[in-house]
Amino acid sequence: MKNSYSTRELAELLSVNESTVKRWADSGFIECIKTKGGHRKFPIRSVLRFIHENQMNVPALSLAEFDKKDVQAHLSAGFVDVLVPALKEAALQGDSFEVQRLLRTGLISQPDIIMLYTQLLFPALVDIGTGWQNGTLRVDEEHLATQAIKSALFRFQSEIHIKEPNSLSAVVSCFEGETHDIAITCIASYLTSEGWKVYHLGQDIPTDDLSLFIRAKKPNLVAISASTINDERRFVYGVNNKIAAAAHKAGALTIVGGSHMPSRFLGRLKCDLLSDNIADIRGIHQKMTVEGTRR
């Protein structure tokens, strides 16, 4: 994949006239830089954002570097799972730039961010976790892979199209003691792209501090992640009496997610939704934006 495109190259890539590309650039639809000689240059980041924003299908861009015909066919049909082995391998090598490149390649075939993370990133993580569990991967190898993925996700965010602010805000956080924060990082990525103001607090936030934060920011949504819960009583008490209470006072919806969350805690948590799938956030977003426009 190239780092930048000239006007002619971009016109060819998008199958439009050069004059169309120039018009888009001059109207600010697509970001470009001017060279000393006055020529327009389109950095790959701007090109990707433009394609994503306009939901364009540009198979040539994602497929260029994959020789194998079957991989190309899968990608052009939007099946990004063919990239999972490559992403896992790049993560295990600690190559966060390659992980980012694969996410970018995936985004072109699968512009739905939640689907992209679910089909491409999560299977690689689950595989890595299984390797650690059955002893084929050491802890240092697993940590290197996780760090590569987190760094890649951080940089990848700047390549995603961000919609206009929608005046909704969310606090996303791990429960006290929880260090698995990739799910909420992906949730933060999705909500940010949909125009939300997101306060992403990350791992292991003390319950009292989280409650104070919610009271101070008065968000519309509080999304908590908890998968490794050692003390169930403390968890239920913290969610019900501190977090959900603070969210309720702020008028926010509360969603608590994590592996086996619905089956393990159904009927025990005073929250609006228990979930084991980040795709549920899409439903919440749609519901809240529809309600917002009705008001």
Ligand code: B12
């Ligand atoms: C990376 C990783 C780590 C990293 C985390 C780094 C980080 N910054 O996230 C490190 C190395 C720190 C780590 C530590 C540990 N880990 Co770990 N880890 C993993 C691994 C490989 C990937 C986790 C991940 O990101 N998965 C992908 C995400 C998307 O999955 P997820 O978090 O479960 O989210 C899904 C749902 O739960 C849900 N969801 C989660 N949160 C939310 C929130 C909302 C609002 C919603 C809507 C949905 C939602 O949506 C997602 C699916 O769509 C998994 C393997 C696996 N199978 O996942 C093990 C895994 C989760 N870890 C495990 C364990 C045991 C541990 C440790 C206890 C190990 C130890 N002995 O120290 C510690 C726990 C520390 C703690 N208290 O938190 C076990 C958990 C088993 C269990 N359920 O009890 C797993 C499954 C590995 C295994 N196969 O045994 N881990």
